[in-house]
Amino acid sequence: MKNWIGVIALQFVISPAFAQSDAFSPGPVFEDYGAVADIDATFDVPKGMAFKVSFDVREAGEAGARNRRLETAARFINMHARAGVPEKKMKLALVIHGKAVNDVTKAAHYEEAVGGENANAPMLAALMEKGVRVIICGQSAAYYxxxxxxxxxxxxxxxxxxTAHAVLQQEGYTLNPF
Structure with missing residues (x-):
């Protein structure tokens, strides 16, 4: 009987977590990446707002899976497009270093270095098609x-x-800590 009580209690704890995941969906810019939740926000994004944001990515993704840190750019664009910010008002850059450098490599290198297929490749191509800059650290690249x-x-x-962060900052990009 005690085991059943524990199972039932666990369901009440787990159920809200699963219910929350249903609130997330991709789009409107990226239909396959960058799922976000619609929020009844009380913090307004000012009309005419333009974003120039860089993201620092040093953690590698799981082998054969998309790197969530790279997907942050798609989430940022989808989230702000839903909030009414035009795509042309969003300029993003991903600065890649550390172990994440292999996540931006072609199939042959990725297979040898990490194993499996590079699931980041289609997402990165879609991001770059929308103007997102993907910049790799030469020092990390040499190391790996x-x-x-x-x-x-x-x-x-x-x-x-x-260097990439310094140049982007001089060009007016802000560094997003997420």
Whole structure:
């Protein structure tokens, strides 16, 4: 009997967590990536707001799965498009370093370095098609034996992540800590 009480109690704890996940959906810009929840926000995004935001990505994703840190760019765009910010008013950059460098490589390098298929490739192509810059740290690339030839099309090689962030900041980008 005690075991059944525990199971029933666990269902009440787990059920709200699963119910919350139903609130998230992708779109309107990226239909396959960047699921967000519709929020009855009391914090208004000012009319005419323009975003220039960079994201620092150093953690690698799970082998063969999309890196949630990379997907943050799709979530940001979908979330703000739902809030009425035009796509042309959002300029984003992903600065990749550390173990995440393999997540922006072509199939052959990814397979050898990580194993499996690089699930990030289609998402990164979709992001770059919408103008998101993907910049890799040259220092991390050298450390993990990633060359320009190993990079997915459109990925930029910077001398370092520090350099990329400094240049982006001078260009008016803010660093998002998430």
């Amino acid at each position: 034996h990633v060359t320009n030839e190993d990079l997915l099309p459109g990925v930029e090689m910077a001398p370092s992540a520090m």
